[in-house]
Amino acid sequence: MSLAEEFQGVRNHSLKICENLITEDFSLQASEEVSPPKWHLAHTTWFFEQFILVPNDPEYEVKHPQFNFLFNSYYNSLGARTARNHRGLMSRPSVSEVRSYRAYVDEAMKGLIQKNDSGLNQLVILGMNHEQQHQELLLTDLKYNLWFNPLNPRVMDIGEYANEPQSNWISMKEGVYQIGYKGDSFCYDNELNSHKVYIHDFAIASALVTNGEYLEFMNDGGYDDPKFWHDEGWAWIKDQEVKAPLYWEKQDDEWFYYTLEGQKVIDKSAALAHVNFYEASAFANWKGLRLPTEFEWEVAQDQFEWGKRWEWTNSAYLPYPGFTVAPGAIGEYNGKFMVNQMVLRGASVATSPNHSRPTYRNFFHPNYRWQFMGIRLAKSL
Incomplete structure (x- = not known):
């Protein structure tokens, strides 16, 4: 599998995790330690934009300059950012705008990956692993956020509990x-x-x-x-x-x-x-x-x-x-x-x-x- 295919596979998996969510689920944040699904989708996109596209593609145009403030997580050297406990207060951008942002960055990334530069490839692989970390957080944060709903929402089966063998x-x-x-x-x-x-x-x-x-x-x-x-x-x-x-x-x-x-x-x-x-x-x-x-x-x-x-x-x-x-x-x-x-x-x-x-x-x-x-x-x- 080529790096471009691996990249797109990782990006698609984030969206697949969210396929059973309703719009209202995307902005839930029940505590400072967890983040809304919408934020995870945007932050992982911001990572590719700020760490790879902006420094390495002179033709890349940042579509939403304010996203650097909204979706930076803890990178102090990249400027001010929204407070962690305020991520769930961002009703805007909308879920559809975040999806469009992902598609915009993905298209630019495809062009950069085609250059097959070994140094850039290592950054792309880091970005993919970073997104995989957030895919796990997306699931666990979502579980925590939905837990507060007395309706006990059912959104997916990831096989959370399976029989453990006898220990020795x-x-x-x-x-x-x-x-x-x-x-x-x-x-x-x-x-x-x-x-x-x-x-x-x-x-x-x-x-x-x-x-x-x-x-x-x-x-x-x-x-x-x-x-x-x-x-x-x-x-x-x-x-x-x-x-x-x-x-x-x-x-x-x-x-x-x-x-x-x-x-x-x-x-x-x-x-x-x-x-x-x-x-x-x-x-x-x-x-x-x-x-x-x-x-x-x-x-x-x-x-x-x-x-x-x-x-x-x-x-x-x-x-x-x-x-x-x-x-x-x-x-x-x-x-x-x-x-x-x-x-x-x-x-x-x-x-x-x-x-x-x-x-x-x-x-x-x-x-x-x-x-x-x-x-x-x-x-x-």
Whole structure:
């Protein structure tokens, strides 16, 4: 498949995600952490425009100069931008105008891709991967936004909950292991540089924690016992009055959760989702176990199946040895977020096709849980 075909395939997938939405869905923003579908469609287009077309195509004409203010996300070097919590207040431009904007930029991009410039091609591939990240956010943000609707809207089935196999322990020997991306294909700069890490003997679960297992923690008073929790986590559950994972609701002594396919009775055999780092750590402590480090996860990942949930690790999001921030606005992509966040490994049911690899480092603040975040347990030997 040519780069032009791959580019158009990624662009089309964003629109396909939205094919069952009604116009009113496109502007929903239920909290500052999530964004409306319309914003995602426009922002990913703005990325191609500002990072590729404007600097590299002298004939390209910016059709909507104000879009730079409306659809910049966090790139400070590219000027002022609308406040993140105001993205849902933009009734204009309309959904149809955003679609036209996408088509306008796509047409210009096709011409640039035909030049087959290796440097530009690498930027195009970065832009495609950036859009794939937003495709997952589009799904998870949409789920969060629709959750507040008492009608429990049904918009799509992405197979959120499937049976998890019986778990067993996979033992890994101590030694020096190579960590980080090795190869010539695309990766993010936070996966570089490949380096050696010493790891002690440990074991890791072959399967994810299930809803049924987590219910045992809840029924045993897990949310009421401070000894299982980090101090920040205990303060968080008390402040937010949390008693269950996100989207869970108890009705007449039975637990339900909201999905993009509507509200459903909890499947106890399915992999747990939508817990934050505090909850994952508390559950592990309750079990007398722990979360794996991101390095343990990486060296063991070929021993188990992964990809249903982003899996919390006990590793802070920090640069690898030799990490350098790229010049210009592209340098704002990862490096400036390497503080107060935890690493998740794997992928999820919302991750776009061809957008996962063993060295991929996702990262979020420990209180966030609206992504498909789950738990894989580990223990020292």
